[in-house]
Amino acid sequence: MDDRIKEHAEIIADWSTEMEKDDNVLVMAHPQAEELVIALYEEIGERGAHPTTLFSSSEVSRAYLKNFNGEFKTPEHILSLFENSDVVISIKSDVNEKAMNDVPGQLLAEYSKVRKPISDMVQDKKTCLTAFPTNAAAQLADMSLRSYQDFVWNAVLRDWQEVHDKQEILKKKMDEAEEVYITGKETELTMSIKGNLGENSDGKFNLPSGEVFTAPIPDSVEGEILFDKPLIYMGREINNVRLRFEKGEVVKHSADTNEQLLSQILQADEGANKLGELGIGTNRGIKIFTRNMLFDEKMGDTIHLALGKAIKRTIGENGAGNDSAIHMDIIKDMSQGRLEMDGETVMENGKFIWEM
Amino acid sequence: MDDRIKEHAEIIADWSTEMEKDDNVLVMAHPQAEELVIALYEEIGERGAHPTTLFSSSEVSRAYLKNFNGEFKTPEHILSLFENSDVVISIKSDVNEKAMNDVPGQLLAEYSKVRKPISDMVQDKKTCLTAFPTNAAAQLADMSLRSYQDFVWNAVLRDWQEVHDKQEILKKKMDEAEEVYITGKETELTMSIKGNLGENSDGKFNLPSGEVFTAPIPDSVEGEILFDKPLIYMGREINNVRLRFEKGEVVKHSADTNEQLLSQILQADEGANKLGELGIGTNRGIKIFTRNMLFDEKMGDTIHLALGKAIKRTIGENGAGNDSAIHMDIIKDMSQGRLEMDGETVMENGKFIWEM
Numbered sequence: 001m002d003d004r005i006k007e008h009a010e011i012i013a014d015w016s017t018e019m020e021k022d023d024n025v026l027v028m029a030h031p032q033a034e035e036l037v038i039a040l041y042e043e044i045g046e047r048g049a050h051p052t053t054l055f056s057s058s059e060v061s062r063a064y065l066k067n068f069n070g071e072f073k074t075p076e077h078i079l080s081l082f083e084n085s086d087v088v089i090s091i092k093s094d095v096n097e098k099a100m101n102d103v104p105g106q107l108l109a110e111y112s113k114v115r116k117p118i119s120d121m122v123q124d125k126k127t128c129l130t131a132f133p134t135n136a137a138a139q140l141a142d143m144s145l146r147s148y149q150d151f152v153w154n155a156v157l158r159d160w161q162e163v164h165d166k167q168e169i170l171k172k173k174m175d176e177a178e179e180v181y182i183t184g185k186e187t188e189l190t191m192s193i194k195g196n197l198g199e200n201s202d203g204k205f206n207l208p209s210g211e212v213f214t215a216p217i218p219d220s221v222e223g224e225i226l227f228d229k230p231l232i233y234m235g236r237e238i239n240n241v242r243l244r245f246e247k248g249e250v251v252k253h254s255a256d257t258n259e260q261l262l263s264q265i266l267q268a269d270e271g272a273n274k275l276g277e278l279g280i281g282t283n284r285g286i287k288i289f290t291r292n293m294l295f296d297e298k299m300g301d302t303i304h305l306a307l308g309k310a311i312k313r314t315i316g317e318n319g320a321g322n323d324s325a326i327h328m329d330i331i332k333d334m335s336q337g338r339l340e341m342d343g344e345t346v347m348e349n350g351k352f353i354w355e356m
Numbered sequence: 357m358d359d360r361i362k363e364h365a366e367i368i369a370d371w372s373t374e375m376e377k378d379d380n381v382l383v384m385a386h387p388q389a390e391e392l393v394i395a396l397y398e399e400i401g402e403r404g405a406h407p408t409t410l411f412s413s414s415e416v417s418r419a420y421l422k423n424f425n426g427e428f429k430t431p432e433h434i435l436s437l438f439e440n441s442d443v444v445i446s447i448k449s450d451v452n453e454k455a456m457n458d459v460p461g462q463l464l465a466e467y468s469k470v471r472k473p474i475s476d477m478v479q480d481k482k483t484c485l486t487a488f489p490t491n492a493a494a495q496l497a498d499m500s501l502r503s504y505q506d507f508v509w510n511a512v513l514r515d516w517q518e519v520h521d522k523q524e525i526l527k528k529k530m531d532e533a534e535e536v537y538i539t540g541k542e543t544e545l546t547m548s549i550k551g552n553l554g555e556n557s558d559g560k561f562n563l564p565s566g567e568v569f570t571a572p573i574p575d576s577v578e579g580e581i582l583f584d585k586p587l588i589y590m591g592r593e594i595n596n597v598r599l600r601f602e603k604g605e606v607v608k609h610s611a612d613t614n615e616q617l618l619s620q621i622l623q624a625d626e627g628a629n630k631l632g633e634l635g636i637g638t639n640r641g642i643k644i645f646t647r648n649m650l651f652d653e654k655m656g657d658t659i660h661l662a663l664g665k666a667i668k669r670t671i672g673e674n675g676a677g678n679d680s681a682i683h684m685d686i687i688k689d690m691s692q693g694r695l696e697m698d699g700e701t702v703m704e705n706g707k708f709i710w711e712m
Contacts, residue, residue, distance in 0.1 A: 021426055024433040031387030031411060041420040048426015052434050055387060055411035064397040070377055070404015077380040078408050080436035 001035055004153040008130070009039035013047065015160055016128035016207050017087045023049040023126075026085040028056045033093035033132035040089065049087070056090075058099035058235070065103045065111060072114040082118050088125045092294060093132040097140045100234040105261040108234055109268040109326070116325040123312045130156065130207040131294055141290035148290075152208075155285050155295060160203035163210055167200045167282055169354060170212040170346065174198025177341035180216075180278060182303065184337025185226055186242065192220035193278065193341075195319030199311065201279075201298075210283025210298040215310035215321040216275045219248035229302065229331035231255075231262075232291050238262050241330050248274050250307075266307070271324030277306035277314070279329070280339070280347065297329050301350035303339060304331045357391055360509040364486070365395035369403065371516055372484035372563050373443045379405040379482075382441040384412045389449035389488035396445065405443070412446075414455035414591070421459045421467060428470040438474050444481045448650060449488040453496045456590040461617045464590055465624040465682070472681040479668045486512065486563040487650055497646035504646075508564075511641050511651060516559035519566055523556045523638055525710060526568040526702065530554025533697035536572075536634060538659070540693025541582055542598065548576035549634065551675030555667065557635075557654075566639025566654040571666035571677040572631045575604035585658065585687035587611075587618075588647050594618050597686050604630050606663075622663070627680030633662035633670070635685070636695070636703065653685050657706035659695060660687045 013019045025044050029037050037053060044051045082088065100108070131137065131152060138148035178194040193214050201209040224244040231238040236258050244252035250273040255262045266273045283298035290296060297304045306329045310321030335350040346353045369375045381400050385393050393409060400407045438444065456464070487493065487508060494504035534550040549570050557565040580600040587594040592614050600608035606629040611618045622629045639654035646652060653660045662685045666677030691706040702709045 022429070024431050026433060029411065031390075031413075034387075034413065034416065037411070037413075037416050038419040041416050042423045045420040045423030046425050048424070050429065050431035050433075051420060052431065052437075053411040053416065055385065055393070055409040057387075057390065057393075060390065060393050060397050060409065063394040064401040064407060067398045067401035068404065069402050073378070073406065075380050075406035075408065075440075077382060077406075077437050077440035080440045081408075081433050084431075084433035084436045 001039065004157060005035050005039045007157050008036060008153065009043050011157065011160070011203065012040060012089060012128050012130060012207060013043040016204055017089065017126040019044065019047050019049055019087055019126070021048040023086040024084055025049050025051040025087040025089065026081065027051060027053040027089045027091065029053060029091040029132070030056050030093040030095060032095055032134050033091045036091060036132045056094070058094050059096060062099050062103055065107055068107070072110055074114045074117050079118060082121050086126060088122050088127040090129045091132050092130070092137070092292070093134050095134065095136055097136045098235040101236055103234070105264040109264055113269060113325040127205055128207050129205065129294060131292065137290070137292055141288065141292065151288065151290065155208035155283065158203070158208070158285065160209070164200055164202035167202060167212050170280060170282070170352070171198035171200040173341055173346055174212060174214045179342055181340040182225065182337070184332065184334060185228065187225045187332070187337065189221065189223040189225045189245070191222070191275070191278065192217040195316040196321065197314050197316045197319070199314050206294060208283065208286070208295065208298060210286070211279045211281050213277050213279035213311070213314065215314040215319065216278055217320050218274045218322040221245040221248045221275050225305070225332065227330040227332045229289060229296065229333060230291065231328065231330045232293060233261060233265065233328060236261055237291070250274070265326060265328060268326050269324050271322045272308055272326050274307070274322045275305050276308045276310035276322040276324065276327060277304070277329070279304045279306070282352070293329050296331055301333065301335045302331050303334050303347070304329045306330070357395065360513060361391050361395045363513050364392060364509065365399050367512070367516070367559065368396060368445060368484050368486060368563060369399040372560055373445065373482040375400065375403050375405055375443055375482070377404040379403070379442040380440055381405050381407040381443040381445065382437065383407060383409040383445045383447065385409060385447040385488070386412050386449040386451060388451055388490050389447045392447060392488045412450070414450050415452065418455050418459055421463055424463070428466055430470045430473050435474060438477050442482060444478050444483040446485045447488050448486070448493070448648070449490050451490065451492055453492045454591040457592060459590070461620040465620055469625060469681040483561055484563050485561065485650060487648065493646070493648055497644065497648065507644065507646070511564035511639065514559070514564070514641065516565070520556055520558035523558060523568050526636060526638070526708070527554035527556040529697055529702055530568060530570045535698055537696040538581065538693070540688065540690060541584065543581045543688070543693065545577065545579035545581045545601070547572040547578070547631070547634065549573065551672040552677065553670050553672045553675070555670050562650060564639065564642070564651065564654060566642070567635045567637050569633050569635035569667070569670065571670040571675065572634055573676050574630045574678040577601040577604045577631050581661070581688065583686040583688045585645060585652065585689060586647065587684065587686045588649060589617060589621065589684060592617055593647070606630070621682060621684060624682050625680050627678045628664055628682050630663070630678045631661050632664045632666040632678040632680065632683060633660070633685070635660045635662070638708070649685050652687055657689065657691045658687050659690050659703070660685045662686070
């Protein structure tokens with residue numbers, strides 16, 4: 001076994017999920033990640049915890065959705081499995097990143113809606129979303145598997161304590177700030193984050209990580225923005241998303257590709273056309289856009305906004321956050337642009353306040 | 357996709373589990389069976405049921421058990437997943453049938469013990485244990501994958517209604533009979549099955565099937581028996597098992613290989629050294645011994661006895677059945693031998709009463 005797989009598993013167990021004796025552990029993985037699952041089961045065994053693994057496969061899900069003939073519901077067996085888990089580890093490792101491409105967007109949105117109680121529940125667990133390098137993801141990133149393995153493990157196997165300490169500066173600014181102003185190419189956007197909390201994403205919930213994020217006050221977002229990095233939704237690429245917000249709601253939207261899919265997503269439910277997250281990528285180790293949100297949104301000179309659900313931990317006692325079945329991140333290149341908090345520039349033309 | 361895979365999935369959904377709208381369906385499979393899982397998800401979707409799949413892998417389980425450092429318990433997350441499932445489909449499809457070989461038998465027995473509430477629960481579900489042809493199973497059977505595929509699907513894709521009707525003769529004899537007498541090579545065994553029920557195994561719980569079985573009254577078994585077909589336990593072969601029973605208990609045992617493992621299994625718990633099943637194989641389509649119990653025990657000129665737990669459905673209102681965390685079938689060739697019920701010969705030298 002590649003030593004890096006063992007190290008990856010150790011970080012997940014020790015740092016990301018702080019796994020303890022007698023924890024009930026739920027892993028979700030495509031079998032392509034079997035080597036990482038084996039390494040994880042060694043760690044889980046050593047700690048006297050109790051694992052089980054769900055077999056995630058887009059090809060399998062597609063077969064179900066394409067043939068579905070009934071009413072979706074939140075299945076109690078899956079719900080109770082999550083309810084009774086202390087640790088949830090999800091490993092992106094699919095065999096074909098485009099397997100869901102012929103499933104209608106409307107169906108995907110309905111399916112996501114009934115899954116909401118499950119995704120809500122995961123937020124309260126010791127949880128980690130990570131990735132195992134596959135040929136499918138490598139191909140999507142225009143890379144060989146060997147190069148992609150280096151890319152993934154260079155991003156994952158880091159000193160997360162050091163990342164944490166550096167990001168704390170940005171997190172504290174977010175905690176205190178009330179108004180955010182973003183300007184750049186075809187972009188002029190304001191929002192309030194008053195009362196909400198900055199989250200220092202340091203390898204705990206996402207691995208790799210390297211971002212600081214918070215929740216916008218849902219009704220406060222005003223203006224327009226161009227996202228010049230593609231949005232990948234269930235394997236489909238939506239390019240150059242443009243959104244106009246009034247009183248927090250998307251009142252106008254367009255995209256150069258898959259615009260109809262974007263429209264469907266925005267109509268998924270009441271909260272799908274409002275923002276749930278403002279995130280700032282800080283990971284200078286991720287230099288290449290690989291069409292994988294787990295990595296892309298952490299890139300050092302980008303910001304991202306998510307349509308849909310706010311992450312619970314970012315909603316302050318005196319703050320507010322959006323709710324929805326969806327949570328869809330869209331990335332904006334900030335190598336030409338500026339982000340201000342309460343009038344102070346914290347990021348300009350790809351540089352952070354501590355780099356200026 | 358091989359048409360036989362689709363047909364296999366249809367039999368599981370329609371005949372074996374009688375799957376209905378809104379059933380919560382739990383599948384257990386190694387990803388090698390992904391094609392069958394895909395075919396199943398199509399069937400599940402068409403019926404408006406709700407699936408999830410556990411990733412079963414001996415290699416993964418081994419990694420856990422070999423490194424385990426704590427106390428085993430019945431994990432609530434897995435228990436609740438089973439509790440809330442209506443249909444449980446288990447697909448044998450491992451990548452290496454010997455992967456558990458270096459896990460100590462004592463550890464396996466302890467692990468089985470805490471899993472008992474889960475295996476008990478499955479008996480109350482619409483459930484099916486089946487197999488997908490893999491290279492590992494083919495190799496164990498001394499066959500190529502292509503030949504093994506033919507072997508598996510010839511055994512699985514049958515007219516199960518016809519099998520049911522034929523077996524009903526034997527089932528009724530079992531329902532009524534009180535005493536069973538078995539004689540053959542190094543064998544002279546008696547037992548009572550008074551008050552217990554014959555089970556017509558016709559593709560509902562096991563696929564393939566083709567056996568009729570019941571539960572011995574636990575304390576009634578007297579005499580000795582040689583099992584001349586190998587017993588496979590977690591990948592390990594135990595050959596020529598000889599057992600002597602007094603008042604239902606195994607008082608003497610031996611084996612030509614892995615005798616120590618046999619001893620450990622017999623000591624697993626209080627019920628592990630008593631019988632839980634007497635089964636008669638009727639499937640003349642299975643002509644080759646393939647070291648896979650799902651197929652082997654159905655062979656037309658064999659009987660099998662199981663140490664451990666009785667199958668609930670075979671315990672009559674006025675009958676009795678053994679309880680244990682284990683259920684381990686051992687097969688005896690009856691091409692030279694005789695089985696009587698209440699003095700009537702129902703099987704002699706490999707022929708059934710209706711073939712004599």
